[in-house]
Amino acid sequence: MIYDVAVVGAGAAGLMAAIFAGRGGARVAVVDGARKIGAKILISGGGRCNVTHDVVTPEDFNGNRNTIGRVLRTFSVEQTIAFFEEIGVALKREETGKLFPVTDRASTVLDALLRATREAGAEIMSGTRVKAIRTGSSFRLETNGVPLLASRVVLATGGQSVPKTGSDGHGFTIAHSLGHTVTETFPALVPLVIEEPHWIRDLTGTSADVELFVRSGSRRVLVRRRGAMLLTHFGVSGPVVLDISRHWIAARNEDRATTLVANFLPGDSAEELEKRLVAAGRRNPHGTVSSVLRGLVPERILSTLAPPTPLGRLEREERRRIALSLTELPIPVSRDRGFDYAEVTAGGVPLSEIESATMESRRCRGLYLCGEILDVDGRIGGFNFQWAWNSGRLAGLNCANLA
Numbered sequence: 001m002i003y004d005v006a007v008v009g010a011g012a013a014g015l016m017a018a019i020f021a022g023r024g025g026a027r028v029a030v031v032d033g034a035r036k037i038g039a040k041i042l043i044s045g046g047g048r049c050n051v052t053h054d055v056v057t058p059e060d061f062n063g064n065r066n067t068i069g070r071v072l073r074t075f076s077v078e079q080t081i082a083f084f085e086e087i088g089v090a091l092k093r094e095e096t097g098k099l100f101p102v103t104d105r106a107s108t109v110l111d112a113l114l115r116a117t118r119e120a121g122a123e124i125m126s127g128t129r130v131k132a133i134r135t136g137s138s139f140r141l142e143t144n145g146v147p148l149l150a151s152r153v154v155l156a157t158g159g160q161s162v163p164k165t166g167s168d169g170h171g172f173t174i175a176h177s178l179g180h181t182v183t184e185t186f187p188a189l190v191p192l193v194i195e196e197p198h199w200i201r202d203l204t205g206t207s208a209d210v211e212l213f214v215r216s217g218s219r220r221v222l223v224r225r226r227g228a229m230l231l232t233h234f235g236v237s238g239p240v241v242l243d244i245s246r247h248w249i250a251a252r253n254e255d256r257a258t259t260l261v262a263n264f265l266p267g268d269s270a271e272e273l274e275k276r277l278v279a280a281g282r283r284n285p286h287g288t289v290s291s292v293l294r295g296l297v298p299e300r301i302l303s304t305l306a307p308p309t310p311l312g313r314l315e316r317e318e319r320r321r322i323a324l325s326l327t328e329l330p331i332p333v334s335r336d337r338g339f340d341y342a343e344v345t346a347g348g349v350p351l352s353e354i355e356s357a358t359m360e361s362r363r364c365r366g367l368y369l370c371g372e373i374l375d376v377d378g379r380i381g382g383f384n385f386q387w388a389w390n391s392g393r394l395a396g397l398n399c400a401n402l403a
């Protein structure tokens, strides 16, 4: 039997492609190596699935922003909300701008997508791993079972993050065999590890609002991000760490002297803090650094970085050292926590190798690519799913048009 469209990978992007290809009248098979489909959707957003964000712009992503912008414009956040409403998932916006299902359950999203896929007439085949794809008069998909024939193929195999969900990077090998290049891949949205003993690892569970910056060996600030940092038994995590991780990894790969630096008083420099401490000491010489900064920096961090010396007795050098440690603390990160703990993959098939209007490959006619397999990664907040919804829908619409 020849399908019009075979979608490889039933994750967020693949299910979206299958729904829109099926609705467009194509005879669709969507195959996934995993026995249980949708593991990544189920673990997303801490089990709540952060479906999208109330404002999504190309600047929320790393990758070719012109192409990303063109793809984003085809399906706005409002249209995404309406689509989910239509398939039975009402979304709510949280204070941070993130949108979640009102049920607070990722399974609501997965169940609705699977239902919509079936209603669109697409056949879902779980436990069917695609080993290779051969081209000819049609595509021949070699699987762990019987081969599948299809006129068009949508490759939606994701990246390499959390490989036990089924996204183990084999899609990159398939894309390569069909004429694509694959840029170097590395974990993104990943916690960072401090290997040697360090006080940060002793303060597990402490969370602080910080500004993090990646500083090159020549002390140039390459990237800044602000948000919550969580201190853990292995190093650092939390939204701001996840967001900056891919920038630290990329810079560190280029220059071993790259450092990650934390400011526990975002917006304040060491000089400003010193001035503040001098002024506070004049008003109350018995006060301490901790009493001045109470409520601004977590108590456990203050008691580690600032001695209880009264401000009136604090030597200039000591004051300078404390101000620097609170505003420019180097975090001795030795490595990232790897793909097992990364939410996304940085790198992949370059966007320049696909038609952004259709998601069709420029290297292999009849092949479409969407989702995380492409060289796009978004910041934390629902942006990676929005990329999957947009690019998957576009691939599905366009491969069905030829049916």
Ligand SMILES: Cc1cc2nc3c(=O)[nH]c(=O)nc-3n(C[C@H](O)[C@H](O)[C@H](O)COP(=O)(O)OP(=O)(O)OC[C@H]3O[C@@H](n4cnc5c(N)ncnc54)[C@H](O)[C@@H]3O)c2cc1C
Residues within 6 Å of the ligand: 008, 009, 010, 011, 012, 013, 014, 031, 032, 033, 034, 038, 039, 040, 041, 043, 044, 045, 046, 049, 050, 051, 052, 128, 129, 130, 131, 156, 157, 158, 159, 161, 162, 165, 166, 167, 168, 169, 170, 171, 342, 343, 344, 370, 371, 372, 373, 381, 382, 383, 384, 385, 386, 388
């Ligand atoms: C812990 C975690 C939490 C996250 N939370 C969020 C969040 O809240 N919001 C957000 O926007 N993003 C989140 N993300 C990122 C988001 O889940 C991904 O960017 C998105 O799921 C990518 O969709 P995809 O369809 O491209 O790939 P995937 O979802 O990875 O799907 C790819 C599918 O292809 C299948 N497959 C792979 N190779 C083969 C093969 N050879 N043959 C057959 N099938 C194959 C896999 O089994 C898999 O089901 C999170 C990620 C993780 C890991």
